[in-house]
Amino acid sequence: MGMTITEKILAAHTDEERVMPGQLINARLDVVLGHDVTGPIAINEFEKLGIDQVFDPEKIILVPDHFTPNKDIKSAEQAKQLREFAKKHKITNYFEVGRMGIEHCLLPEKGLVLPGDLIIGADSHTCTYGALGAFSTGVGSTDMAAGMATGELWLKVPSSIKFIFKGADFNQWVSGKDLILYAIGQIGVDGARYQAMEFTGEGISSLSMDSRLTMCNMVIEAGGKNGIISPDDTTLKYVNARTKRDYKVYQSDPDAEYAMVYEFKTKDIEPQIAFPHSPANTRNISDVGDIKIDQVVIGSCTNGRIEDLRIAASLMEGKKVHDNVRCIIIPGTQDIYLQAVHEGLVDIFVNAQAVVSTPTCGPCLGGHMGILAKGEKALATTNRNFVGRMGHPESEVYLSNPAIAAVSAIAGRIAHPSEVK
Amino acid sequence: MIIKGKTWRFGSDIDTDAIIPARYINTSEPEALAKHCMEDADPEFSKKVSQGDIIVAGSNFGCGSSREHAPIAIKAAGVSCIIATSFARIFYRNALNLALPIFECDEAFNCIKEGDIVEADTATGVIKNLTTGKALQATPFPKFMQLILAEGGLMEHVKNKIDRN
Numbered sequence: 001m002g003m004t005i006t007e008k009i010l011a012a013h014t015d016e017e018r019v020m021p022g023q024l025i026n027a028r029l030d031v032v033l034g035h036d037v038t039g040p041i042a043i044n045e046f047e048k049l050g051i052d053q054v055f056d057p058e059k060i061i062l063v064p065d066h067f068t069p070n071k072d073i074k075s076a077e078q079a080k081q082l083r084e085f086a087k088k089h090k091i092t093n094y095f096e097v098g099r100m101g102i103e104h105c106l107l108p109e110k111g112l113v114l115p116g117d118l119i120i121g122a123d124s125h126t127c128t129y130g131a132l133g134a135f136s137t138g139v140g141s142t143d144m145a146a147g148m149a150t151g152e153l154w155l156k157v158p159s160s161i162k163f164i165f166k167g168a169d170f171n172q173w174v175s176g177k178d179l180i181l182y183a184i185g186q187i188g189v190d191g192a193r194y195q196a197m198e199f200t201g202e203g204i205s206s207l208s209m210d211s212r213l214t215m216c217n218m219v220i221e222a223g224g225k226n227g228i229i230s231p232d233d234t235t236l237k238y239v240n241a242r243t244k245r246d247y248k249v250y251q252s253d254p255d256a257e258y259a260m261v262y263e264f265k266t267k268d269i270e271p272q273i274a275f276p277h278s279p280a281n282t283r284n285i286s287d288v289g290d291i292k293i294d295q296v297v298i299g300s301c302t303n304g305r306i307e308d309l310r311i312a313a314s315l316m317e318g319k320k321v322h323d324n325v326r327c328i329i330i331p332g333t334q335d336i337y338l339q340a341v342h343e344g345l346v347d348i349f350v351n352a353q354a355v356v357s358t359p360t361c362g363p364c365l366g367g368h369m370g371i372l373a374k375g376e377k378a379l380a381t382t383n384r385n386f387v388g389r390m391g392h393p394e395s396e397v398y399l400s401n402p403a404i405a406a407v408s409a410i411a412g413r414i415a416h417p418s419e420v421k
Numbered sequence: 422m423i424i425k426g427k428t429w430r431f432g433s434d435i436d437t438d439a440i441i442p443a444r445y446i447n448t449s450e451p452e453a454l455a456k457h458c459m460e461d462a463d464p465e466f467s468k469k470v471s472q473g474d475i476i477v478a479g480s481n482f483g484c485g486s487s488r489e490h491a492p493i494a495i496k497a498a499g500v501s502c503i504i505a506t507s508f509a510r511i512f513y514r515n516a517l518n519l520a521l522p523i524f525e526c527d528e529a530f531n532c533i534k535e536g537d538i539v540e541a542d543t544a545t546g547v548i549k550n551l552t553t554g555k556a557l558q559a560t561p562f563p564k565f566m567q568l569i570l571a572e573g574g575l576m577e578h579v580k581n582k583i584d585r586n
Contacts, residue, residue, distance in 0.1 A: 024563065024565060037446055037447075037488065037490075038487060038488065038489065040449055041449045041489050041490075041493075044449070045576050048576055048580075049576065049579065049580055049583065050580075051583065067447060071447070072447060074447035074448050075447045078447065078448075078449075122487055122489075123486075123487055124485065124486050124487040124511055126487075138487045138511050139487060139511060139514060140487050140488075140489040140492075140511060140514055140515035140518060141489040141515075142489060142515065142518035142519065142574065142575050142576060143514060143515075143518060143575065145576060146518075146575050146576065146579050149579060149583075150579060150582075150583075154565070189434055189481060189484060190434070190480055190481035190484065190507065190509070193481060193507065193509065193510065194510045220485075220511075223481060223484060223509055223510070225510055278434065365438075365443040365486070366438075366442065366443045366444055367443055367444075384436075384438070384485060384486075386436045386438045386439065386485060387436075387438070387439055387461050387462075388438055388439070388442050388461040389438050389443075393442075393460075393461045393464075
């Protein structure tokens, strides 16, 4: 019996030749990640241990990205605690405001997460890095603390679900965001609970790295433990430009066992909209109807990468955001921001009367930089549309790809690019 | 450990934003979080809940964000354990790590009404609805996880391991 890529990476981080789904393992960690909201709890737990040092200061990454630049005094205290811990323990990969980015955009960009790595992060969207062929999963703060102290963590080996996207014939404006929303819509918010979601097929091989990161980013919205895509030329080209560290490429064996296999035809997939209040509550853009919106957010760890900004700018050039809409655009990292400036994308956004923000998770989780009032509706390229996610419990969030978000900001309602001249 | 308490019912897919909205997680202080526990699922919950009460829910309890503020808020609000059809995996880990007992049980959601008095045994996974007399079986924790619970959570477990070495 062969092994899946997920099982192979996990086995390589234990002393065992092979591992089986359901098996409890103690795994060695390559990266332990935390941010300004989850980090402080982890630091408090770590300090209770009474030990002097972390297991390896080069394998811990701390990014203040959620409520930064500090939105209030309490958030400033949390960010300060993270900063002081990083200094005390000589954490080299601490990224201060001005040098940072949304962590799941930043780590791949800086070459800090690589194929074959085992990564845990005290943030549910840590699953993003599976797009590089790594095993990467979200944990809580106490797990992060244990990881920082020991460099190890217990894990249950997940069974894998294979998603085959057949054909590379994409409908216009369909991106990785639509493939993952479509998959979540098919299987539901707990359709992959505790399981690995492995993406394959011509539809995946033809996707850019940015779109693959978007897909793996959202596996948690189906309850997935990790998302994973086998490395190919696209992956290696991306990674080799960013790191000198050794890494190892794994592929699933042809006779690996899957708990379930789904086959989707790429050409059948339209741009998807997730209606309130669940990422699984998806509809085709053609079935949406007339939904007026008050705010558009383009950004987040899901869709704040350069490809996303380029698509949005291509549809907003020479146009104005609708009178009834506030449009907030958030580049994922400082490098993406600068790239957007150099390419003239920021000019296009500002001329269109959109706001361009410094990198932050901000409005995605209802932190700051675009909170909704009672009864308001937003269309966002983010990852969650739970009750109260972006502000008032009686506000509503719809999820889409960046193209739909950009044209909708111009139209003042959820719209397809073909509807806006 | 035997836990006994009055139950409060919630539905399926209760996410961590509903358990503790992000607008309150600029602190991790347990008492501050407890004041807003379950607020976007039931705004009155933190006023109604009493020490030792039990939460009963449907499937996928605690889905969404990894915020440990969610089980911290629930624990600090006085809740003694959670019984659900299933839990989202990060919440499951977080609860265990904080030694907040949780029970996965298929039948519980249909067999326990709000206000029923329930008794649950962490060692055996047996849940008794004392109001109706019905006994249910939850999936027992694997031994390794029972040990973490008995030691008082993951950090105590790690500390004991470090001390032993």
